[in-house]
Amino acid sequence: MTIVRSFLTLCLAAGLLGGCSNGDTKEVVTEEPADLPYDAVQVTAAQPTRSLNLPGELDSYYQTDIYPRVNSYLKRLHADIGDAVRPGQLLAELEAPELTAALSEALSQLKASQASYSSSRAAYHRLLVTSRTAGAVSPLNLEQAHAKALSDSLLVTAGRAHYEAASQMAGYLRITAPFAGMVTERNLAPGAFVGPGGQTNLPIFKIRQLSRLRLRLAVPEAYVGSIHVHDTVRFMVRTFPSETFMGTINRVANSVRPETRSEQIEIDIPNPKNRLRPGMFATATVPVDAAKSSLFVPRSAVVSTAERTYVIRVKNNRAELVDVQKGDETMGQIQVFGPLKIGDVVLKAGNEEITNEEPLRVELAKEAP
Numbered sequence: 285m286t287i288v289r290s291f292l293t294l295c296l297a298a299g300l301l302g303g304c305s306n307g308d309t310k311e312v313v314t315e316e317p318a319d320l321p322y323d324a325v326q327v328t329a330a331q332p333t334r335s336l337n338l339p340g341e342l343d344s345y346y347q348t349d350i351y352p353r354v355n356s357y358l359k360r361l362h363a364d365i366g367d368a369v370r371p372g373q374l375l376a377e378l379e380a381p382e383l384t385a386a387l388s389e390a391l392s393q394l395k396a397s398q399a400s401y402s403s404s405r406a407a408y409h410r411l412l413v414t415s416r417t418a419g420a421v422s423p424l425n426l427e428q429a430h431a432k433a434l435s436d437s438l439l440v441t442a443g444r445a446h447y448e449a450a451s452q453m454a455g456y457l458r459i460t461a462p463f464a465g466m467v468t469e470r471n472l473a474p475g476a477f478v479g480p481g482g483q484t485n486l487p488i489f490k491i492r493q494l495s496r497l498r499l500r501l502a503v504p505e506a507y508v509g510s511i512h513v514h515d516t517v518r519f520m521v522r523t524f525p526s527e528t529f530m531g532t533i534n535r536v537a538n539s540v541r542p543e544t545r546s547e548q549i550e551i552d553i554p555n556p557k558n559r560l561r562p563g564m565f566a567t568a569t570v571p572v573d574a575a576k577s578s579l580f581v582p583r584s585a586v587v588s589t590a591e592r593t594y595v596i597r598v599k600n601n602r603a604e605l606v607d608v609q610k611g612d613e614t615m616g617q618i619q620v621f622g623p624l625k626i627g628d629v630v631l632k633a634g635n636e637e638i639t640n641e642e643p644l645r646v647e648l649a650k651e652a653p
Contacts, residue, residue, distance in 0.1 A: 323632040324598055324646035325585070327624050329577040330617075336570045338501045340519065342553065344562040345496040346463050349487035353456040355479030356380035358472055358488070365470050369461040369491065376488055378457040378478065383450070390450040394443035401436035408433040465493040466558075492562055497553040499531060501568055502546035506611060510572035511536060517551050519568035521560065529553065529560070533570075579624055580617040586610060587634035595620065596631040596638055603642045606630075 356378035363375045408429040415421040469490035472478065478488065499519060503511055515533045531551040540547050551568075553560065585595050586608065597604045611619030624630075631638075632649055 321645045321647040322598075323649045324629050325582060325632045325649050327626055327628040327630060328580050328617075329626045330580050334572060336503070336507060336572055338503065338568050338570055340499050340501040340566045340568050342521070342560055342562055342564045342566055343498045343500060344465070344492035344494060345498055345552070346465065346493040347562070348462060348491055350375065350459060350489040350491065351487050352378055352459065352478045353480075354378070354380060354383065354453060355477075356383070356457060358474050358476045358478055360474060361470070363461075363467050363470070363489065365467055367467045368465075369467060370464050371461055373461045374458060375461055375467075376459040378459065380457060383454050383457065387447075387450040387454045390443070390447040394440070394447045397436065397439040397443040401433065401440045404429070404433040404436045459488065461491060463491070463493060464495070465491045468492050468562075494558045494562070495555055497555050497560055497562065499551040499553055499566060499568065501549050501551070501570065502541075502544060503549055503570065505540050505545045505547070507572050508540065508547045511547070511549060511570070515571050517568050517570050519551075519566040521564045521566050523561075523564065524559070529566075578611065578619045579621070579626065581620055581630055582632055583613060583616055583618045584633045585630050586618060586620065587636055589636060594634075595622075595624070596634055597624070598629045598631065598644055598646050601643060601645065603631075603638050603640060603644050605640045 357380070358376060359379040360377040361375070362377070363369055363373070369375065408426075411421050411426050411429045415423075415426050467489055470488070471486040471490075472488050499517070501517075511533065513533050513536060517531050517533060518528050519531070520528055531553045533549055534552045535550040537548040549570075581595060587594055587596070592607055593610060594605045594607045597606050606622055606624060608620040608622035608624065611621060613619070629646065629648070631644075631646070638644070
């Protein structure tokens with residue numbers, strides 16, 4: 285009886301302190317800290333991407349805006365939007381009466397100076413022949429005639445230069461095509477006042493070469509060293525979704541743009557049938573070098589803070605924060621560059637709270653079958 289009373293007293297006391305049931309005992313056990321291991325993985329190596337898919341834009345190989353060189357009025361148009369033109373073809377005629385008058389004046393002055401020179405030269409030759417008779421012509425008269433002929437010859441040279449300059453200015457009234465291409469814009473109509481002092485800064489025409497195009501691509505900085513001239517590039521456009529076009533890399537900028545951290549390359553595209561058009565967007569596949577393997581870790585293993593990007597390597601059961609740079613991502617793995625090697629053990633899930641040299645217990649995660 286005494287034993288039973290003692291047991292009831294102990295149970296009552298335990299009930300007052302929180303109970304002595306099995307459920308309460310489990311709660312006390314779970315409050316104890318558990319020393320669970322961190323999941324870890326080994327750094328693996330794989331071949332990096334052998335090609336890049338990059339967006340680009342097609343542009344004409346040559347393109348230019350046609351502006352008048354002199355103040356004038358647009359007299360007549362000989363081309364319009366959509367017209368194919370050849371080099372030297374007349375596109376438009378301008379009208380400037382003052383230039384025509386200046387050309388006529390220059391021509392008149394040239395002819396007058398030529399006539400004067402012809403007369404003075406003939407007079408000098410006659411005196412020269414006469415001077416062979418002793419005492420027929422004084423040396424002073426002969427010298428004066430020679431000076432007059434020489435002066436008139438210089439006037440002819442000046443008049444010819446003046447006429448050529450006026451002719452060049454008048455030649456600006458005829459606008460011709462600089463290369464073979466297509467007129468893609470015509471902004472003015474006959475009667476418009478044009479020229480450097482005109483009321484509009486619009487070009488009369490815009491001409492683009494269509495038989496040969498340029499494809500411009502921006503290659504990310506990480507792949508700049510893998511791009512080579514003459515490499516084949518394949519691309520597609522939305523207009524012809526079932527076709528693949530080809531070209532070769534012809535020019536590399538050799539300069540990384542700081543705003544985009546990329547380098548521009550150009551691919552020449554033959555376009556004999558004019559199927560492709562300037563301004564079309566293209567999706568290009570560019571080959572890159574893949575001679576060396578790259579290191580990959582799970583994307584969750586990389587810790588990025590405002591100060592640094594790193595992974596947590598486990599060495600001798602202690603944490604080691606290793607700075608890395610991120611590369612491409614593929615199927616949950618991320619390419620990393622840094623002082624790592626194949627087989628290094630890193631935490632599968634990085635944690636900013638883990639400090640350098642902190643003791644860690646890890647367990648290698650099993651690879652998925």
